[in-house]
Amino acid sequence: MCLIKLIKRTLLFIVIISLLIIIFLSKCSFEEIWQEVTGQLPGEISVSIPEEATPLVDETVARAAEQYGVSPADVHVKKAELIFWPNTCLGTKPQPRQTCQPIVTPGYKIIVEVKGVELEYHTDKQGSILRYQPS
Numbered sequence: 085m086c087l088i089k090l091i092k093r094t095l096l097f098i099v100i101i102s103l104l105i106i107i108f109l110s111k112c113s114f115e116e117i118w119q120e121v122t123g124q125l126p127g128e129i130s131v132s133i134p135e136e137a138t139p140l141v142d143e144t145v146a147r148a149a150e151q152y153g154v155s156p157a158d159v160h161v162k163k164a165e166l167i168f169w170p171n172t173c174l175g176t177k178p179q180p181r182q183t184c185q186p187i188v189t190p191g192y193k194i195i196v197e198v199k200g201v202e203l204e205y206h207t208d209k210q211g212s213i214l215r216y217q218p219s
Contacts, residue, residue: 133164136209137192138166143206144194144213152198162202163195174206176214 149156169175173184191208
């Protein structure tokens with residue numbers, strides 16, 4: 085048992101050292117190697133958006149861009165995840181004259197960044213977009 089652990093650790097050590105040697109002896113920069121391995125530049129975040137949420141994310145980006153007076157290209161999607169909201173207000177405080185029914189409502193939480201500010205939007209699956217405003 086101990087011998088197997090020792091072999092695994094030794095192999096892992098050899099792989100790590102080999103990768104470091106390749107990086108240091110390579111004529112490529114770290115950024116080029118990272119991009120080759122991951123398909124993105126260091127610091128870039130690749131967000132996986134569920135296909136059915138794409139129109140909702142596009143609408144959210146458009147609204148955030150309009151709100152901040154920027155191009156949609158300047159709005160960065162940080163997260164888009166399926167959520168089951170606890171009510172028909174999608175987990176937000178009701179607007180004046182709005183009632184929330186305690187019905188579990190499937191939708192998405194979409195977080196975008198504009199000018200360094202993160203904005204969180206709550207949607208239902210039909211596309212009612214509400215900006216979440218923390219209290």
